[in-house]
Amino acid sequence: MSAAKHSQAMHFQARAGKEVRNAVLQRALQKAKPLFVGKRAKGIAALSEDKLEFEALRTACEDIRNRVLTDLDVWLAIFEERARASGAEVLWARDGDEICRHVVDVARQHGVTKATKSKSMLSEEARLNEALAAAGIRPVETDLGEYIVQLAGETPSHIIAPAVHKTIGDVEALFAKEHGRPVETRTSADIPAMAREAREVLRQHFLSAEMGISGANFLIAETGTAALVTNEGNGRMVTTLPKVHVVITGIEKIVPTLEDFATLMRLLPRSATGQSISNYVSLLTGTKQPGDSDGPEKTVFILVDNGRANLLGSAYQDMLRCIRCGACMNHCPVYFSLGGHAYGWVYPGPMGSVLTPLYTGIENALDLPHASTGCNQCGSVCPVRIPLPKLMHRLREEQVERGLRPWSESFGLKAWALVAGKPALYRWVMRRAARYLNWLADGSGSIRIFGLAPGWTAGRDLPVSSGKTFHELYAARKRA
Amino acid sequence: MSARDEILKRVRAGVGKDDFSARRALAEAYMAERKRGPQPTLGAELAVRFKSKAESLSSSVEVLPERAEAPAAVARYLTAGGFGLQAVITGDVAGLDWTGSGLTVAARPAVDADKVGISGCFCAVAETGTLMLLSGPETPATVSLLPETHIALVEVSRIVATMEDAFALLRAERGDLPRAINFISGPSRTGDIEQTIVLGAHGPCRVHLILTGTNP
Missing domain, CATH: 3.40.50.10420 (NagB/RpiA/CoA transferase-like)
Structure with a gap:
């Protein structure tokens, strides 16, 4: 696809990392967000003065x-x-x-x-x-x-x-x-x-x-x-x-x-x-x-x-309803953490996370459908009711179907499926994991730096259980 | 294959239906129906609603019983603001006695140097406090666009409730659409520097409306 040659969407993670550390950008975004959200909320609320209902108008649109x-x-x-x-x-x-x-x-x-x-x-x-x-x-x-x-x-x-x-x-x-x-x-x-x-x-x-x-x-x-x-x-x-x-x-x-x-x-x-x-x-x-x-x-x-x-008649046809109002990005926690440039192509925010892979090639924007907290703020404000989180999920599924996910992720999921499918093995693994995490936490209930995934603990502690699995706790409570 | 044929082929494949002429007839029938979406219930009288909405969008509004009084009111407004008494004017309102009130008006398209533009309007929309202007030989679009001050004369009898009503009036009175329909709602504005709203971006910095007819 010719659009792909101008897209930087494959560098989303690197760009996102840079943008979250850009103090000037972060100040600009923090200033803009409440204005965007507040103005829209006021505008939508004012519909009721004329006895218009947002949901009825949405359906009409x-x-x-x-x-x-x-x-x-x-x-x-x-x-x-x-x-x-x-x-x-x-x-x-x-x-x-x-x-x-x-x-x-x-x-x-x-x-x-x-x-x-x-x-x-x-x-x-x-x-x-x-x-x-x-x-x-x-x-x-x-x-x-x-x-x-x-x-x-x-x-x-x-x-x-x-x-x-x-x-x-x-x-x-x-x-x-x-x-x-x-x-x-x-x-x-x-x-x-x-x-x-x-x-x-x-x-x-x-x-x-x-x-x-x-x-x-x-x-x-x-x-x-x-x-x-x-x-x-x-x-x-x-x-x-x-x-x-x-x-x-x-x-x-x-x-x-x-x-x-x-x-x-x-x-x-x-x-x-x-x-x-x-x-x-x-x-x-x-x-x-x-x-x-x-x-x-x-x-x-x-x-x-x-x-x-190409989107007509596809699982993504709903996206073509878009009227480019920008409400989805104005209500997106990911957008307001990164700004628009991290998305790497023309459209930022949830709209971009769907449009960029569809217009420039799914294989050229692998991270974008994952740039979502799944909060559905975007879906709930969209004036033409585009189910944006659902479309992002569909794109993720398509990445799996087309073998576009990293081998470590596919391997990890296969291993998980194997373990989760055998209850005895699952309980054994969970017991080992719970004991291990508790040992790492040294009984304090949380881990400062988790060596297997240090990114998770860069800005916070990882809370862990007391060393007992859910099954063990459940069984103990039933006995009591 | 031409771009047109190739794109339409892809569109037809995506739409996945073949009965083109039957669907076309349905589309024509839908357009002829002119179905409206949810309509607002406007509480106040239309002129009252129009005035309060226009003011909320940063236009100033003066209410007069008769259109013949407009030139004197415009002269007062321009003098008070120090905007000068020269104006470019659209043909539909050029016939009033402007010189009698001390104004020098020229009925022609506006140029960059014009400071004040005076126009009428085709109609006005109460729901949003909006003017509807049509382009035409008598009513050049530049008059409401280039000068820093735009003054518009609005007859109360020409205020309709909604944009849909404005379209209905246009179809009834004119038939075809002019080259440009401009819906104007207050002075031009921008919020592009740190989300701070500034009036007077590229179009007029101020819009003054003279509402004539009955007293709202």
């Missing part, structure tokens, strides 16, 4: 997404027809490389030297910025978080808050360098001034770029429309000012009607940021009309597979 997925061939045909009828061009891309080829071709046809971008996770899947730069076209990220990450030469660490891992000091250093001014000491009181500075720099890019590139939160089949949800207004800028607009979206992003879109909008912003609605919701159909003073003369949709079609 789940049904809308399932309706599309179970007949995706039909909905794609309808969307394509109507988008074309409205004057847009529709291209298809099998993978990231094909996305890049299409975008570069369109750019060349229209003499584009600079492209402003509204956030598109698919352009991250495709590493589009590198391809544009290599073709002599300057890509400018315009979502403030994406802009910061681009200046740092990094990738987003969160799908909604791409620069959540950056402190104000990091941002100041990047702005000073890019905007050609000395570094100043900044406190949170300076954040409006820093946002203002970015606004002024990016405004000039908006006005001069010949091409705008965006994703789409949804494609509306009924009208052949791209729906774009932003707070900053950059989505409006890149789809209003340049003469060419390229929309890059996954084939699974279709919703049937405007009514269905309205239903999803009751949960998308609330799940992402707790807002009842995002500041700007734009529905973009076709191209500039006769008499219009603004809007693109050319609109191109690139409908992307990159692993999605």
Whole structure:
């Protein structure tokens, strides 16, 4: 799979180890977590003021997404027809490389030297910025978080808050360098001034770029429309000012009607940021009309597979319902211990632990389905009810079925199965183990450093029993 | 095989059904039905709800009995804020007597140098305190986007309950969708530096609404 070549997901353990020791990152994450969780909780609670129920809305959203997925061939045909009828061009891309080829071709046809971008996770899947730069076209990220990450030469660490891992000091250093001014000491009181500075720099890019590139939160089949949800207004800028607009979206992003879109909008912003609605919701159909003073003369949709079609009809089809709100990562204890970069590819958190192995190859992301405490916080907040822990379990099972687990694990499990299947042997082994652990603990009830698995006792003691097995204790109690 | 054919082949294999035209007919019937999801129960009068929601999203709102009074109110607002009395304006509201209140308005698309943009709106949504603007020759999208101050005139009679009602109104009055429908809910904002909310990211820094018609 072509996506695999850019993935660092096989280095998850090493990266995770590094991130948990990164004090700056840990401070940023600890600051962000209660905000993310609190805002969503408030937004969801507010539904009851209008006598709306979260679970009923969830069911409606789940049904809308399932309706599309179970007949995706039909909905794609309808969307394509109507988008074309409205004057847009529709291209298809099998993978990231094909996305890049299409975008570069369109750019060349229209003499584009600079492209402003509204956030598109698919352009991250495709590493589009590198391809544009290599073709002599300057890509400018315009979502403030994406802009910061681009200046740092990094990738987003969160799908909604791409620069959540950056402190104000990091941002100041990047702005000073890019905007050609000395570094100043900044406190949170300076954040409006820093946002203002970015606004002024990016405004000039908006006005001069010949091409705008965006994703789409949804494609509306009924009208052949791209729906774009932003707070900053950059989505409006890149789809209003340049003469060419390229929309890059996954084939699974279709919703049937405007009514269905309205239903999803009751949960998308609330799940992402707790807002009842995002500041700007734009529905973009076709191209500039006769008499219009603004809007693109050319609109191109690139409908992307990159692993999605293979999930249809599979045990993982539920994952295609995802509307990319980020609630799963915002409620994940693993995400908030590591940040997004440890996950090694475009999507972090529980969503990434499922998508990365599925889109880049299960064998290329062996640790990710195990990066879970099984707490199901993600599953319980998901607005389209994706059973994320269940999908991670299924991926683990598939690793076993395909012989992808380390030999020591398979050997250990086989040995365990052998012992557990013979009660007498099991009791004998358990007695030996209980005595051994008690001897190691020297009767103190806990072990400071456990030599067989030192990692377990690096930050805590291992509590052990008094040297008796459960069977022995049970039998003793029964006698008493 | 083209990318399109290859992807659609994979999709068809995944969907695993063959009766395409029957399923297509069902899809068309579903779209025609325009089925709505769970709808909110809005307690207050629509205009009251709209005003309180808009204010909660950091817009300021002034209520006037008559639209003809809007230019004087806008002049007062701009003077009080020190925003200047020059504005770019959309054609749908350009006919009011702006010069009589001391404003210099130009009905044209906005450019970077424009400080104030004045627009009407197609309708407004009470549920979320949202404006619905349509792009068109008379109503360029730039007017509500480029200037730092956006002032919008909203008729109370054009406030509907939900986004679904707004779509119904659009279908009834216009039929086809314009190139751009913009739902606007307050000034642009960002939280990308240390999760601190700042108003005025790329779009307007402030949104002022003039609500005319009956008194909410």
